[in-house]
Amino acid sequence: xxxxxxxxxxxxxxxxxxxxxxxxxxxxxxxxxxxxxxxxxxxxxxxxxxxxxxxxxxxxxxxxxxxxxxxxxxxxxxxxxxxxxxxxxxxxxxxxxxxxxxxxxxxxxxxxxxxxxxxxxxxxxxxxxxxxxxxxxxxxxxxxxxxxxxxxxxxxxxxxxxxxxxxxxxxxxx
Numbered sequence: 371x372x373x374x375x376x377x378x379x380x381x382x383x384x385x386x387x388x389x390x391x392x393x394x395x396x397x398x399x400x401x402x403x404x405x406x407x408x409x410x411x412x413x414x415x416x417x418x419x420x421x422x423x424x425x426x427x428x429x430x431x432x433x434x435x436x437x438x439x440x441x442x443x444x445x446x447x448x449x450x451x452x453x454x455x456x457x458x459x460x461x462x463x464x465x466x467x468x469x470x471x472x473x474x475x476x477x478x479x480x481x482x483x484x485x486x487x488x489x490x491x492x493x494x495x496x497x498x499x500x501x502x503x504x505x506x507x508x509x510x511x512x513x514x515x516x517x518x519x520x521x522x523x524x525x526x527x528x529x530x531x532x533x534x535x536x537x538x539x540x541x542x543x544x
Contacts, residue, residue, distance in 0.1 A: 373405045373524075375517045376424070378507040379415065390414050399510055406520055420516055424509040 377399035385394035389408040399421070400407035414420045512520065 372521070373401050373403075375511050375514075377401055377406075377408075377421070377510045377512065379510060380507055382409075388414065390420065399512075406524065408520070415510060419513055421510040421512050424511055 378401075380398050380400055382396050382398050385396050386398075386409040387393065388395045388411045391411060391414070393411060395409050395411045397412055397415070398407050398409050399415075410420070415423070511517075
């Protein structure tokens, strides 16, 4: 039974001894299916030799995007606005090139297009409400040596259970 090196920080009601220093703590690191969990002090979570915090990988922003509070909808909106600006710049550049090559009537067309684009209604960012952000637990990965200890401990437990199941079937000593 192998599990992934991705743990979620959770708070519990009763204090239990820390995995490292055996001081009472209410912070627990648990895998998504709680196959493995370990109690640890908050000071150990900041130690890079024990665990390191992981950003939000599911949205592709990483930890920096989560700190800024950007939602995927906000990012899509900004991308769309940027693409529109780039298109306007290209149109203006083409109009400018055409006006330099052609007669003076091209300037009037370019000015009228600029006025139309500037008169376009402002984006309704204030009218759209973003859904409330759900609280998510901080994610951590254990240092490879600590994770190897956890895997070895689970392997030992599994082998002990298998040995206890096998023991009654073995013949007695002669």
